[in-house]
Amino acid sequence: MKLTFASIKAASARIASKVHRTPVLTSRTVDRLVGCEVFFKAEFLQKTGSFKARGAYNAVMCLSDSAVARGVITHSSGNHGQALAAAAQDRGIPCTVVVPWNCPQVKIDAMKNTYSAHVVLCEPTQESRANTVTSEVAFTGATFVPPYDHFDIMAGQGTLGLELMDQAPGLDAVLVPTSGGGMIAGVATACKGINEDIKVVAVEPFGKRLGDSLATGKRVVDEDQANVMIATVADAIRTMAIGSVPWETVLDLVEPQPLTVNDTQITSAMQFAFERMKIVIEPAAATGLAALLDGQLSRIGEGSSKRIGVVLCGGNVDVTQILPWQQQ
Amino acid sequence: MKLTFASIKAASARIASKVHRTPVLTSRTVDRLVGCEVFFKAEFLQKTGSFKARGAYNAVMCLSDSAVARGVITHSSGNHGQALAAAAQDRGIPCTVVVPWNCPQVKIDAMKNTYSAHVVLCEPTQESRANTVTSEVAFTGATFVPPYDHFDIMAGQGTLGLELMDQAPGLDAVLVPTSGGGMIAGVATACKGINEDIKVVAVEPFGKRLGDSLATGKRVVDEDQANVMIATVADAIRTMAIGSVPWETVLDLVEPQPLTVNDTQITSAMQFAFERMKIVIEPAAATGLAALLDGQLSRIGEGSSKRIGVVLCGGNVDVTQILPWQQQ
Numbered sequence: 001m002k003l004t005f006a007s008i009k010a011a012s013a014r015i016a017s018k019v020h021r022t023p024v025l026t027s028r029t030v031d032r033l034v035g036c037e038v039f040f041k042a043e044f045l046q047k048t049g050s051f052k053a054r055g056a057y058n059a060v061m062c063l064s065d066s067a068v069a070r071g072v073i074t075h076s077s078g079n080h081g082q083a084l085a086a087a088a089q090d091r092g093i094p095c096t097v098v099v100p101w102n103c104p105q106v107k108i109d110a111m112k113n114t115y116s117a118h119v120v121l122c123e124p125t126q127e128s129r130a131n132t133v134t135s136e137v138a139f140t141g142a143t144f145v146p147p148y149d150h151f152d153i154m155a156g157q158g159t160l161g162l163e164l165m166d167q168a169p170g171l172d173a174v175l176v177p178t179s180g181g182g183m184i185a186g187v188a189t190a191c192k193g194i195n196e197d198i199k200v201v202a203v204e205p206f207g208k209r210l211g212d213s214l215a216t217g218k219r220v221v222d223e224d225q226a227n228v229m230i231a232t233v234a235d236a237i238r239t240m241a242i243g244s245v246p247w248e249t250v251l252d253l254v255e256p257q258p259l260t261v262n263d264t265q266i267t268s269a270m271q272f273a274f275e276r277m278k279i280v281i282e283p284a285a286a287t288g289l290a291a292l293l294d295g296q297l298s299r300i301g302e303g304s305s306k307r308i309g310v311v312l313c314g315g316n317v318d319v320t321q322i323l324p325w326q327q328q
Numbered sequence: 329m330k331l332t333f334a335s336i337k338a339a340s341a342r343i344a345s346k347v348h349r350t351p352v353l354t355s356r357t358v359d360r361l362v363g364c365e366v367f368f369k370a371e372f373l374q375k376t377g378s379f380k381a382r383g384a385y386n387a388v389m390c391l392s393d394s395a396v397a398r399g400v401i402t403h404s405s406g407n408h409g410q411a412l413a414a415a416a417q418d419r420g421i422p423c424t425v426v427v428p429w430n431c432p433q434v435k436i437d438a439m440k441n442t443y444s445a446h447v448v449l450c451e452p453t454q455e456s457r458a459n460t461v462t463s464e465v466a467f468t469g470a471t472f473v474p475p476y477d478h479f480d481i482m483a484g485q486g487t488l489g490l491e492l493m494d495q496a497p498g499l500d501a502v503l504v505p506t507s508g509g510g511m512i513a514g515v516a517t518a519c520k521g522i523n524e525d526i527k528v529v530a531v532e533p534f535g536k537r538l539g540d541s542l543a544t545g546k547r548v549v550d551e552d553q554a555n556v557m558i559a560t561v562a563d564a565i566r567t568m569a570i571g572s573v574p575w576e577t578v579l580d581l582v583e584p585q586p587l588t589v590n591d592t593q594i595t596s597a598m599q600f601a602f603e604r605m606k607i608v609i610e611p612a613a614a615t616g617l618a619a620l621l622d623g624q625l626s627r628i629g630e631g632s633s634k635r636i637g638v639v640l641c642g643g644n645v646d647v648t649q650i651l652p653w654q655q656q
Contacts, residue, residue, distance in 0.1 A: 023351035025373060029442070044606045045353060106603070114357075275434070278372045278643030280606040315606030 005193030008158035011058040018057045024167040032114035034292045035304035039168035044315030052083035058156030059145045060087035073142040078107030080147040085115035098132045100124035104318045148182025149245040158186025165194045174309035175288035178202035179237035181246035187255035201285040202258035205232035211217040214256045219247045233263040238286035259291040333521030336486035339386040346385045362620045363632035367496035372643030379641050380411035381402040387473045387486030388415035401470040403457035406435030408475040413443035425475035426460045428452035434645045455518035476510025477573040486514025486579040493522045502637035503616035507565035516581035530586035531615040533560035542584045547575045564612035587619040610645040
């Protein structure tokens with residue numbers, strides 16, 4: 001089974017009345033600095049503050065009648081949890097979110113208070129997440145809706161790619177912050193379904209090493225890599241390994257050379273976005289902008305005067321996270 | 329002479345390729361809190377960070393060939409100065425900006441460094457602004473382009489009203505932050521030209537007392553009011569009196585009862601915008617949202633379930649201005 005363009009089109013029709021068609025922003029200052037025309041897909045303005053609403057609404061709307069009664073459960077460092085809770089609340093069903101204890105408090109608060117989710121804490125490892133979900137499912141019978149290893153989720157995330165291709169025609173490349181790979185698998189399938197020549201490029205935080213996996217064709221390069229969370233300021237994209245479900249699509253469609261940015265570059269890009277673009281983006285969302293400002297387009301063979309799409313995936317940032325640059 | 333709908337349509341065609349058609353944002357959270365459908369015109373995403381680019385580009389593009397050679401000059405607490413400097417830079421002509429010394433440094437820096445303006449400081453009074461401009465004009469022969477007392481400026485600002493009416497059809501009312509009155513005169517002429525029943529409502533910082541002027545039909549109620557700058561966190565809208573040129577239009581078209589918000593309400597609205605809407609708006613731009621969150625719609629006779637437009641006029645905020653709520 002593989003993610004299809006048709007499933008993304010179907011998801012788009014299904015969730016159209018539930019989520020925002022987010023705007024595409026441009027900045028003359030960015031264009032001048034980068035030497036390209038850059039089109040930012042503003043998913044930080046999406047419902048629940050990130051693109052995750054797309055996949056979550058799609059998955060919850062696809063639930064069978066029998067599954068609906070028992071509700072849904074997931075594990076999430078925040079954004080997927082908020083999104084699933086919102087989608088469940090919209091459909092009037094219960095939702096449990098298993099959350100690593102180091103997740104930003106603003107996200108936990110939103111899940112509990114705004115979206116009425118039942119929040120259960122776990123250790124910040126993939127293993128602890130999975131074990132805690134298993135234990136909760138045994139207790140409640142809820143349907144597990146994973147953050148990325150799920151075709152309905154991937155199809156939902158891909159809908160932002162359909163919109164971007166319509167809003168910014170003729171793109172040469174799209175930069176996509178990448179963690180478990182659900183978004184980039186969906187976006188790549190959507191964008192390449194419209195223009196097979198477009199380059200879909202992963203942007204990763206320092207430490208992820210997606211390039212090693214793409215070079216060897218092996219999803220997990222190190223034996224214990226699947227269980228690792230990266231130490232990065234980009235709390236939404238700490239997952240080391242691409243998920244097993246998106247993997248085949250990512251290997252097929254995504255450029256073999258990801259762009260990599262470190263914490264300093266990420267926080268500088270957040271500050272740039274705040275001061276020059278007047279927008280609040282979380283660290284994960286700043287990775288694409290950070291790579292552009294670092295002049296990394298040449299690494300994917302793109303010169304000047306190209307048209308580049310960048311996904312600004314979310315805006316769920318603790319106010320305290322922007323304190324460092326203010327105290328300088 | 330009076331501002332006309334036709335002049336706004338002409339300005340819109342003139343500046344279309346120079347400025348952004350800014351998006352209109354919605355927020356389910358705001359709608360729920362306010363009990364209305366609220367449509368935010370995102371002028372903080374406008375070129376130079378505020379709606380002022382519209383009027384400035386229009387005015388500079390309307391200059392005669394003989395005036396072009398000598399350049400332009402204005403006085404501004406920041407946003408109009410940035411906008412005029414950018415428009416002048418775009419047309420390749422010199423620009424001087426007279427700036428009150430208490431203007432945020434981020435705005436002065438942008439004028440000098442990004443838009444190559446010649447910056448001259450003055451005292452933070454209308455009198456000092458005017459005298460300094462007169463002295464500079466005598467020296468350089470530049471054309472004075474005032475912040476609001478100018479038909480080309482008012483027509484340019486009005487173009488945001490045309491867009492808003494197109495982007496959010498069926499509005500019952502539009503809230504417009506008001507200082508010298510150039511924007512609200514333009515927006516009122518544009519909106520009422522499309523739907524004469526729409527209410528155009530001024531939002532002012534505490535201390536402005538526009539309502540007294542509208543009630544008496546006298547532009548300046550107190551004898552020395554014209555020269556007063558209000559002490560408010562909303563640095564972009566410190567002018568006490570409506571300008572003499574916009575005044576007639578404002579008296580004709582704007583609701584007699586303005587909404588008034590204080591500094592605490594303004595900074596709370598800025599925080600709300602940052603945390604919940606993921607956007608960076610300056611204090612002046614937060615006034616409309618502040619009035620909504622304070623439940624002031626009833627003051628203009630609007631109940632629930634209405635469609636309300638709100639102009640988020642700019643995003644040029646010093647990062648240090650958002651420190652207070654972070655240190656609580």
